[in-house]
Amino acid sequence: MRVIAGEWRGRKLVAPPGELTRPTADRTRETLFSMLASRLGSFEDLGVLDLFAGSGALGLEALSRGAATCTFIEQEASAVKAIRANIDALGARNRTVVQQSSVMTLGPAKKAHDLILLDPPYATGAGQVALDRMIRLGWIDAAxxxxxxxxxxxxxxxxxxxxxxxxxxxxxxxxxxxxxA
Known part of the structure; x- marks a missing residue:
């Protein structure tokens, strides 16, 4: 696993050991960020939220492309350790927050985020449940x-x-x- 583009292009990322997480494949991440770039134009100065963060690859990709900040939410301890190791290896500590908790325990937002990245376990519906909750708690707005x-x-x-x-x-x-709308 590596960062696809931007400031940290080509830098390797560590994945949590074991089968508890499923890191997004490089090709899938590349397609996702191409889709986002065609709509956003730029990632400059965005506030990003990476939920079900796993290794943190999605949020770190956004930071590498110019996002201002990223908050990583992950409940598995081994994944949180991998996220922190990746952040430290890239020197990104001053632009990140790592929170070890379930997405389902998030409280009301201080403000909505510009970009929210979710990679929940497949076939669980967890992403849709989390999004419904986040709408009600103000994490998502029209932008x-x-x-x-x-x-x-x-x-x-x-x-x-x-x-x-x-x-x-x-x-x-x-x-x-x-x-x-």
Whole structure:
């Protein structure tokens, strides 16, 4: 696993040991960030939230491309250790917050984020449940872009969100969502 583009292009990332996490493949990450770049134009100065963060590869990719900050939320201790190791290896501690907790325990947001990246376990519906909760708690507003990775055969439907785009990449499906106007 490596950073695809930006300031840290080509730098290797560590993944948590064991089978508790499923890191997003480089090809899938490359497709996702291409989809986002065509809509956002730039990642400069974005506030990013990486949920079900695993190794932190998605949030670190956004930081490498110019995002101002990233908050990583992950409940597994071995994954949190990998995220912190990756942050330290890239010298990104001053632009990151790592929180070891379940996405389902998030409280009300201080402000909405610009970009939310979710890579929950496949076939659990956890991403959709988390998004529903985050809408109610103010983590998402009209300017927020949401990227959800699911299994290729999963349908994504969240009240108040519309699908902007989706694309299958191998066993994964990438879905970009926005608040319904």
């Amino acid at each position: 927020t872009w949401i990227a959800l990775e699911t299994g290729a055969k999963e349908d994504v439907e969240v009240k108040l969100l519309r699908v902007d785009a989706d694309r299958k990449v191998g066993k994964a499906k990438l879905t970009l969502l926005r608040l319904d």
